[in-house]
Amino acid sequence: MNQNDGGKAGAGQANDEPVPAMQRVLDNPFLLLFLGITVPAVFYIIWGVMEIANIPIGR
Amino acid sequence: MSAIHPPAEKLWWKQPVDGVELTWIIIALTWCLIMFFAMPLWHVFGEQNYSGEAYNVLPEQHIARVEQMVQAHTVRHETDLQIPVVRPPAGSDVYLLARLWQWYPILELQKGQTYRLHLSSADWQHGFSLQPLNVNVQVLPGYDMVLTVTPTESGQFGLVCNEYCGIMHHTMLSRLYVVD
């Protein structure tokens, strides 16, 4: 992820100022992809499948 | 045309947020949190909740339990097909079977009494839709869903299947009686 690694900055802005962490996260499509798959996979699918697996056998 | 261009400010994360946006975010977030906490609070203070009680059950097991209840508590038969009307004792376990394309049997409950209603399907998925109250739940084969219900009004209710279950889906209709 090097689109913000300085060098050719926009007009008139300080070039050496570090890019804020959140902006770096939002500029990183593959990190976002990882988060966007993991969160619903864990909270919706895995937790949901565990709920089903834990339904007891009837008497 | 900035939304289709890169942000004007290189360090756009540091741009201050507009007052109108900030105000709206605070209002909207407050409403979101109210809605979120309403659900668990309704479990505590509300009287219309499904606890999540359910069991794995084979269709034949559920059918056997239905039959047992029908044998013990049938009070009369209705229609040309002689569908039994069952009046189970208050507080008991009540079994209702969904199958192509019928609800079996007809239940007659008592107003103000509490029953443990077991719903399951013998074949495909069905939908329990009690009219005109408009209370709807999903009915699955292989799962015994237990709803603890207390009718609060008497009368004759319609029991519609509202999950598509094949070509005669629209004939899957029954009754439910609540007597004083």
Added chain:
Amino acid sequence: MKPLFRTCPKSGLVLHRDAENLIKANAVAAVVFLAVGGLLGLLVALTRWPSVHLLDAQRFYQVLTGHGVVTLLVWVIFFEIAVLYFCSAVLLRCRIAMPRVAWTAFVLMLVGAAITAVAIIQGGSSVMMTSYVPMPASPLFYLGLILFAVGALIGCFIFLGTLVIARDERTYEGSIPLVTFGALSACIIAIFTIASGAIILIPTFLWSVGYIGSVDPLMYRVIWWAMGHSSQQINVAAHVSVWYAIAAIVFGAKPLSEKVSRGAFLLYILFINLASAHHLLVDPGVGSEWKIFNTSYAMYLAVLASLVHGLTVPGSIEVAQRKKGLNGGLFEWLRKAPWGNPVFSGMFLSLVGFGFIGGISGVVMGVEQINFLVHNTIYVPGHFHGTVAIGTTLAFMALSFWLVPILFRRELIWPGLAKWQPWLFGIGTALQAFFMMGAGTLGVSRRHWDIAFTDALFDWAYSGLAYTMMALNGMSALMAVTGGLLFVLIMVGTIFFGRPSGVPAEYSAQRPATLLPPAPETGGHAGIGMGWLVAPGTFVLAMFLLVIFVVYYVINYAYLASLWKIS
């Protein structure tokens, strides 16, 4: 061969030839499927109009299956692939990644959609779009959907690949545009959607050919909805991006703040797919903790994101208009907006309809306990006609009015009729959504051939009002379909018979100029708006929406409290 580019003289867009052709192909396929899906929808609505009752039961369920699959999956996803390619290659002035593979993806999607269509037409697969097990469909039904999904998945990776190329070749400076970022969120949502579809449809296909014994119905529902609902979340992210794009195109509007809008898209990426739980709120077994956390998108954070977009999109338009001098009163900016331009009117009706009809109803019926009152009633299709038909489809139509002339280098035919198209379609679908939600509130089932229950052993009569609502729904469908048909005719007519616009395209192998950020604004928003609010009109509209939202929510809980006790 070096990539070839042309610059559109009117819009200034730079189009890579392969990307241009791929966008055209996907958009044309989308419009063809929209035409098919829309006509099937008309047959559904006319059958559910009690006094018309057009089709017999068998044909009805077959047509309804086709309507669901074609509109909710095929039309929107084809168009979204076109949007993804547009937002990456065109907006970033970049060559598209692996055009041959992208064509393979297109063919896979087309073949997959055709196979599923054949399965439905053969008649053995009238299982509804949801194909709940153990009701069986023909193996071809699942196979076609799997191929379609694989094609769409490849399309998503072409989009990501194009982002990588654009960054490596430095075709733009700074961060990607907001609209491309929104498309990225749609792409991520789509990848989760398609992966879930594969997890459930592949075993179901194997079951249908007899290779495995059974598929658990509850497991199927949980995972199928991770595809079935999430696919509609792709729509949300995509059409919100289209709103931002149209605000920029028509008004030169600048997002109020990049941070807030991108943050809202991040909330979509993280949480919007949890809401598949909406469909399982009255299912046996899965516990309340799971239901509450997931149905609320983790404390309604994705709803917060939509509420934010609902403010920032019109807010950015309001600021742009006020800066142009339309600074009077609360609503001069809106009154003097170009209501005769279908690109704007379509987008604005989409925004209002999605918020007031689709949005509010969706959140309220997704409340764990209120879902008792709604599950499987025709309220549900009412809601998603508010989201998918008004929100997504109308936004895509609006974008097409702008984009198709650019892609095909033709003038729009029938500009006078095009003015009316968004109103016909938007108001027609809005009324449909409203009447279906009304009938559902009165208990009418969805996916039901005969609410009079002819041939049943018992009888049950819904109220006369419910019947009236279903009739009005049919009439509104006539209006909506007229609008939809007009759209298809204008698009097809423009492509084939539109007057060629301007000079013939000249493609050049020269690398396009780097996409630069606009100069930072000087002076900010001083001198516009009222007091400290730069967009007071939008703020008032947003508060109006919130008031309706709260009132409707409380009414539903109040009715629920009057019912039998259930625990």
